[in-house]
Amino acid sequence: MTNTIGPDIIKRVRQEIPVLTRTTYLNTGTMGPSPAPVSDAFLRAYRMWQDAGPGDPRQYRAAREAAEPARAKLARFLGVRPETLAFTGNSTDGTNIVTAGINWQEGDEVIITDQEHPAVYVPWMRLQRRWGVRGLVLWLSNDPAVTLSRLGDLLSERTRLVLISHVTTMTGLVLPVREMADLAHSRGALVMLDGAQACGNIPVDIAATGADFYTTNGHKWLLGPAGTGAVYVSDRAFGDLEPVFVGGGSAKPVNYRQEPVLEYQDDAKRFEFGTRNWSLYVGLEAALDYLDGAGGISSASARSRMLASLAGEMFLRNAGISVLSPAAGSSGILTIKSASISGEELSNRLSEKNVITRPVREMDAVRFTFAFFNDETDVEKAAAALRETV
Numbered sequence: 001m002t003n004t005i006g007p008d009i010i011k012r013v014r015q016e017i018p019v020l021t022r023t024t025y026l027n028t029g030t031m032g033p034s035p036a037p038v039s040d041a042f043l044r045a046y047r048m049w050q051d052a053g054p055g056d057p058r059q060y061r062a063a064r065e066a067a068e069p070a071r072a073k074l075a076r077f078l079g080v081r082p083e084t085l086a087f088t089g090n091s092t093d094g095t096n097i098v099t100a101g102i103n104w105q106e107g108d109e110v111i112i113t114d115q116e117h118p119a120v121y122v123p124w125m126r127l128q129r130r131w132g133v134r135g136l137v138l139w140l141s142n143d144p145a146v147t148l149s150r151l152g153d154l155l156s157e158r159t160r161l162v163l164i165s166h167v168t169t170m171t172g173l174v175l176p177v178r179e180m181a182d183l184a185h186s187r188g189a190l191v192m193l194d195g196a197q198a199c200g201n202i203p204v205d206i207a208a209t210g211a212d213f214y215t216t217n218g219h220k221w222l223l224g225p226a227g228t229g230a231v232y233v234s235d236r237a238f239g240d241l242e243p244v245f246v247g248g249g250s251a252k253p254v255n256y257r258q259e260p261v262l263e264y265q266d267d268a269k270r271f272e273f274g275t276r277n278w279s280l281y282v283g284l285e286a287a288l289d290y291l292d293g294a295g296g297i298s299s300a301s302a303r304s305r306m307l308a309s310l311a312g313e314m315f316l317r318n319a320g321i322s323v324l325s326p327a328a329g330s331s332g333i334l335t336i337k338s339a340s341i342s343g344e345e346l347s348n349r350l351s352e353k354n355v356i357t358r359p360v361r362e363m364d365a366v367r368f369t370f371a372f373f374n375d376e377t378d379v380e381k382a383a384a385a386l387r388e389t390v
């Protein structure tokens with residue numbers, strides 16, 4: 001497989017991500033290291049705001065407005081309108097905004113998959129405890145046809161929400177989300193996608209997925225600042241989602257002492273409230289520009305997949321190693337399992353050799369994430385560390 005990001009760009013990018021001089025960093029799936037120009041953009045904006053007098057109404061407004069280009073850029077990047085995106089602090093915020101905002105009835109059913117992050121399965125368990133919702137688990141297969149058929153078997157007239165990853169955190173499996181959304185809609189259910197492992201890993205066009213809700217963050221594959229994220233609410237589902245966390249910003253200005261009329265903002269800003277560190281979004285905008293400057297999401301994604309599948313081939317040369325991710329390498333995530341050593345211990349031992357990964361405890365496995373800034377030497381170093389360890 002070829003990738004179109006030239007060696008000069010990779011060289012520059014690697015110089016701008018300081019951790020790469022010290023470690024083989026293969027855990028963008030937990031947090032992507034922000035390139036220096038991205039951190040600088042955030043810090044510069046924050047410093048400007050603070051130094052200008054953060055509570056000066058003009059500066060407060062300016063800091064808030066400085067985040068809006070990021071909303072527009074992120075919306076374009078995700079194939080939706082800016083008015084459909086609410087800023088959040090992370091991906092889990094979005095899952096909570098959606099799951100807390102639906103008017104649940106006892107006996108409603110919610111389907112998640114067997115490869116979800118706590119960001120999904122904890123809210124899902126809470127729904128069961130708080131509202132008497134029935135929780136169901138869809139066991140995924142690397143074969144999309146099998147997954148779809150199992151989903152068909154789980155859906156019922158009581159299914160209210162299908163709450164699933166776009167790309168799974170455990171193995172990097174890209175789910176056939178369009179087909180799943182169509183199937184769920186045909187049975188009257190809503191669909192929410194958790195895009196935390198998708199945005200910046202693979203090209204994402206939310207509108208094309210058909211999802212009613214989509215949540216993501218800026219600090220993983222987009223290499224943006226921690227504390228950034230967004231939730232998408234489709235026009236179709238907008239009216240059905242009650243804003244649960246509300247305050248300044250969520251509603252239209254009103255003099256409540258004379259006329260206490262609650263009227264929410266007309267767009268997804270109704271899900272935002274209170275003072276935020278808006279400068280973080282200036283950093284996110286810089287991160288989106290940075291990705292564009294490095295060749296764009298299609299090239300970045302192709303490169304990640306190429307590195308993940310190369311790593312898969314090399315790792316499999318070790319006896320007792322099996323690959324849990326889909327064989328074709330559908331994303332930049334590669335999860336492996338050792339027959340002789342636990343996932344936790346393997347990940348720890350790799351860290352001691354300066355190869356940064358993450359254990360997947362549910363599968364007793366280790367996840368390697370390959371971002372566009374990684375290169376073949378990272379794959380070789382990881383392969384060598386693995387060989388020495390197992």
Ligand SMILES: Cc1ncc(COP(=O)(O)O)c(C=O)c1O
Nearest residue numbers: 090091092117119169196197217
């Ligand atoms: C699929 C998935 N969803 C959600 C999260 C949590 O994201 P956040 O920390 O932005 O809430 C993660 C983090 O690893 C993830 O992999």
